[in-house]
Amino acid sequence: MYIDLMKLYDLLSNEYKISDGWWPGNNKFEIMLGALLTQNTNWGNVEKSLENIKTNSLMDPEKLYNLSLEKLEHLIKPSGFYKMKAKYVKNLLGWFKNYEFSFEKIAIKNKDELRNELLQIKGIGKETADSILLYAFDKLSFVIDAYTKRMFARLGFKIKNDYDTYKLFFEENIPEDLLIYKNYHGLIVEHSKYICKKNPICQNCFLKSYCKLDR
DNA sequence: CACCAGGCCCTAT
DNA sequence: ATAGGGCATGGT
Numbered sequence: 001m002y003i004d005l006m007k008l009y010d011l012l013s014n015e016y017k018i019s020d021g022w023w024p025g026n027n028k029f030e031i032m033l034g035a036l037l038t039q040n041t042n043w044g045n046v047e048k049s050l051e052n053i054k055t056n057s058l059m060d061p062e063k064l065y066n067l068s069l070e071k072l073e074h075l076i077k078p079s080g081f082y083k084m085k086a087k088y089v090k091n092l093l094g095w096f097k098n099y100e101f102s103f104e105k106i107a108i109k110n111k112d113e114l115r116n117e118l119l120q121i122k123g124i125g126k127e128t129a130d131s132i133l134l135y136a137f138d139k140l141s142f143v144i145d146a147y148t149k150r151m152f153a154r155l156g157f158k159i160k161n162d163y164d165t166y167k168l169f170f171e172e173n174i175p176e177d178l179l180i181y182k183n184y185h186g187l188i189v190e191h192s193k194y195i196c197k198k199n200p201i202c203q204n205c206f207l208k209s210y211c212k213l214d215r
Numbered sequence: 216c217a218c219c220a221g222g223c224c225c226t227a228t
Numbered sequence: 229a230t231a232g233g234g235c236a237t238g239g240t
Contacts, residue, residue, distance in 0.1 A: 039222040045238060046221090080237040084223085125223050145221050189221055 003157055005173045008207075009180065012187040015206055020179060022186025023135040025050075028103050029061055032096075035131035036088055036123065037079040048078035061101040065093040088123025095121050103137070111139040126163050134181055142170040143185045147192040154195075155207065 024043070025031040030050060037046045052075045053059050058067065073086040095117065099105040106114065111133065118129040126144070133141040144166040152159065152166070159165055174180055195205050 035221090038220085040220060040235090041222085041237075042220040042239070044220090048238085078237060080220085081222090081235050082237080084235060088223085123223070127222065131221080143221085147221065185221090192221085 003152070003155065005170065006175075009174070009184055009187070011207065012191060013183070016187055016190045018183060018186050018190055021135070021182045022189075023131075023182065025135075027059075028136045030059060032092070032132050032136040033059075033089065035128050035135065036092060037076060037085060039081070039085070039128060041080045045079045049076040052076070052078070061093055061096055064089065065097060065101075084123070088121075091121045091123050106137055111141060114139065115141065126167075130167070134178075134185075138178060140171075140176055140178065140181055142167050142174075142181055144170075145185075145189070148185070148188050151188060151191065151195070154205075 023031055023034075024047075025034055033053075034046055034050060037049055050059075053064070056075065058064055058075070064072065069086055069090065072089060073082050076082050076085055076089070079085065093101075114137065115129055115133060118124050118132060119126070124132075130141045130143040133139040134143055144163050148166060149161060153161075159169060170184070174184065
């Protein structure tokens with residue numbers, strides 16, 4: 001079946017109001033950190049961790065890099081998997097240190113090169129890498145997550161249930177526009193809050209008439 | 216009480 | 229290549 005991605009984008013935009021760029025966070029570093037901490041974790045829990053870091057005046061890559069693992073673990077405890085994530089944060093910061101913790105130095109680098117470097121960091125998978133690339137580094141790299149796959153499966157879209165297949169499908173069918181990339185993923189996450197989680201066929205979804213599944 | 220949340224790594228087939 | 233277990237907190 002065929003899905004017009006920009007038509008779907010317009011439908012979602014019309015249904016949900018989100019802020020431009022969507023990702024919650026005051027600065028690039030906070031966004032980068034949040035992308036890692038939110039792995040399989042409710043955003044509300046991530047916010048608690050980010051608050052802990054801020055109230056201790058540690059929302060700074062170099063300061064966190066120099067912080068002991070134990071203290072870091074304590075700060076990010078609310079976002080779950082905290083022992084593993086503390087190490088992952090350290091790994092990410094170790095990589096960031098190669099660029100002297102500077103987003104300007106990152107910005108001049110090639111997108112694919114950066115993506116490969118991120119993917120080699122233990123704790124950074126495809127979704128986290130793409131989230132950081134798109135929302136913190138402003139690179140055109142579409143983010144796929146569980147919501148995206150679930151939503152498209154429910155729309156009756158036949159596609160290989162594979163991260164790269166989904167990513168390519170989006171990137172080949174939407175304009176090369178940062179705001180569209182950012183907002184599109186945001187709209188899908190927003191939409192996921194309202195669809196039925198258990199029933200595979202949602203009965204009260206506003207896209208119901210657009211859905212090609214047999215009911 | 217059970218279940219889930221904006222994944223990822225490691226291991227065993 | 230791919231499936232399944234472990235990781236952990238806080239909200240509903």
